[in-house]
Amino acid sequence: MTAEAAPAVGHRPAQNAWSGVLFGMGLIAFVDEVVFHQLLHWHHFYDRGTSDLGLVSDGLFHAFSWFATVAALFLLADLRRRRALRLRRWAGGVLTGVGAFQLYDGLVQHKLLGLHQIRYVDDLLPYDLAWNISAALLLVVGVVILIATRRPRP
């Protein structure tokens, strides 16, 4: 999958992490679409207050998350093929990807660019706090796992 693909069976720590991060970003974008847009109808497809920059950011992330999901799964298949998959490191990557994407969505897209709100209610603060604090926690846990799994266990 990677351009510089080394032929030998190896540990490939970077590929394990990136496959996880990309999968996490794709996964949370998918959850966002299915749960918040389609099932709960909390999020809106389009908001009159959306800025042009907000639309561009939304479009880029939509496209990127599609590609990230597909690429992550092929990277995962490549790791299995090379017998280099380390599930703990991969899972750390997933949490990092989920947390980073949620935090970007919650802080930059919802608040700064005004794409749409989490839910169209009067008191938004509890929603914003729950969203961003959970995102930050996931991100921290993910990064800690990534650091802890830098070296393969002997």
Add this chain to the structure above:
Amino acid sequence: MTEHAHGGVPIDAVLVLVAVVAVAGYLGGVRSSRARGRPWPRHRAVLWVVGIAAACASVAGPLAHAAHDDFVAHMATHLLAGMLAPLLLVLAAPVTLALRTLDVVPARRLSRLLGSFPARLVAHPVTAAVLSAGGLWVIYSTPLFSWMQASPLVHLTVHAHLLAAGFLFTAAFVGVDPRPHRMPRAWLAAILVLSTASHSILAKHLYGHPPTGVPDAAARAGAEFMYYGGGAVEAAIMVLFCARWYRAAGRRMAAAPA
């Protein structure tokens, strides 16, 4: 709009005839290849027939007629002409079939034509992406959309552009035919993501800014169709693209000494 008669012959009949000729030409090539002892995969022939049928349905028949008044049907014809038909036709590898079955002289001419500067320019991934994604922005942000609705000729020209640009775009990423450009895959991936983004940005833009003469509710339904329908075809292109990348890496692994 396709009801207009041209010299007494309905346009629909002419378009169906063109489609029949395209299918007959391809199947003739398959027969000729078989006759020379080089079998041609059956699934590619099926892809070609379905692809031509999809392109034809975007300009002739019930869906094309409905597209005049119904914005969702209009979007469906664009999806067929600009995305689905191109994907199917690209996977049918018509250029490879032509090079294999044409006589030496025309085959050389075709090969020289494909290698010429103008052909290389329009087939370049960046040019193809701009022609394909940019063309859509031109339709909806200029009076072109109204002209299309008023004139069958403009309508057909736009659809021909969508099909051709869609073909070049798809071929640049998942083409089976020989390509003049060998861009690093990471760059191709970035162009693919950017053009997918352009498509979804335009869809959401149309949701909030309906084209002239389209009622709000219809524009919203059409925009959502464009967003999700286009997303499905783009996802298919991404899967094929990554699968090729994965296989190429596998071949390098197998080729390298252990």
